Amino acid sequence: MIERFNFKKLDLQGAYLIRPFYSTDERGGFIKDFNIEVFYKHGITHELKEVFYTISKKGVIRAIHFQLGRQQAKLVRCVSGHIYDVIVDLRPKSETFGQWRGFDLSSENRNEILVPEYFGHGYLVLEDSVVSYKCAEVFYSEGDSGIMYNDPDINIFWPFEKIGGVEEIIISDKDQNLMSFQDYNNLIQKWDSKRGEYGESKYNN
Numbered sequence: 143m144i145e146r147f148n149f150k151k152l153d154l155q156g157a158y159l160i161r162p163f164y165s166t167d168e169r170g171g172f173i174k175d176f177n178i179e180v181f182y183k184h185g186i187t188h189e190l191k192e193v194f195y196t197i198s199k200k201g202v203i204r205a206i207h208f209q210l211g212r213q214q215a216k217l218v219r220c221v222s223g224h225i226y227d228v229i230v231d232l233r234p235k236s237e238t239f240g241q242w243r244g245f246d247l248s249s250e251n252r253n254e255i256l257v258p259e260y261f262g263h264g265y266l267v268l269e270d271s272v273v274s275y276k277c278a279e280v281f282y283s284e285g286d287s288g289i290m291y292n293d294p295d296i297n298i299f300w301p302f303e304k305i306g307g308v309e310e311i312i313i314s315d316k317d318q319n320l321m322s323f324q325d326y327n328n329l330i331q332k333w334d335s336k337r338g339e340y341g342e343s344k345y346n347n
């Protein structure tokens with residue numbers, strides 16, 4: 143069995159749901175989740191700069207993260223287990239600013255999400271999981287930032303019932319003290335006046 147790469151443009155402009163190349167035979171399976179030429183053909187021209195993996199127990203929530211400065215587009219896939227993955231459009235000039243979309247990513251469905259620059263990203267772990275990231279920018283610790291997973295303005299519907307309720311979440315200290323969407327809006331205003339247009343150029347910090 144051979145399944146070719148498949149790219150689905152999402153309604154948050156610049157984001158994609160991608161099914162990797164997959165083939166199976168009597169030995170097992172073969173998955174290719176990135177190929178520069180195929181991605182280029184579909185208009186995704188990010189340079190791959192960094193790859194990392196996170197390992198999480200059921201109930202872990204990592205959200206909603208982004209880098210302030212040195213924007214980092216990333217290709218995210220759950221290589222083992224099952225997560226509920228969420229992207230949030232944080233481009234102030236976008237028609238879908240502040241909107242979120244959620245996706246089941248699992249080793250079974252093999253789906254991956256292309257998270258564009260200026261998006262927030264996070265996930266809830268529904269089964270013990272390993273998640274892979276292929277990033278178009280390196281990690282920039284000074285710019286490491288995020289918005290609270292339960293921000294009332296963004297209002298993400300996390301499937302907490304699948305982990306036994308919200309009281310079961312496992313969350314880092316950092317993620318319990320992230321900014322609100324309102325704070326983010328205020329921050330953007332400051333950037334606008336100090337550094338020019340947000341959303342159209344990469345910052346060099």
Ligand SMILES: Cc1cn([C@H]2C[C@H](O)[C@@H](COP(=O)(O)OP(=O)(O)O[C@H]3O[C@@H](C)C(=O)[C@@H](O)[C@H]3O)O2)c(=O)[nH]c1=O
Binds near residue numbers: 208265281
């Ligand atoms: C993300 C990252 C973290 N680190 C370090 C910082 C810290 O000491 C340790 C763990 O970092 P964190 O707690 O921020 O890891 P984590 O909460 O898994 O952060 C990740 O969450 C998801 C949702 C994303 O989208 C990623 O881009 C990233 O922000 O690893 C790096 O050295 N390089 C990296 O690229």
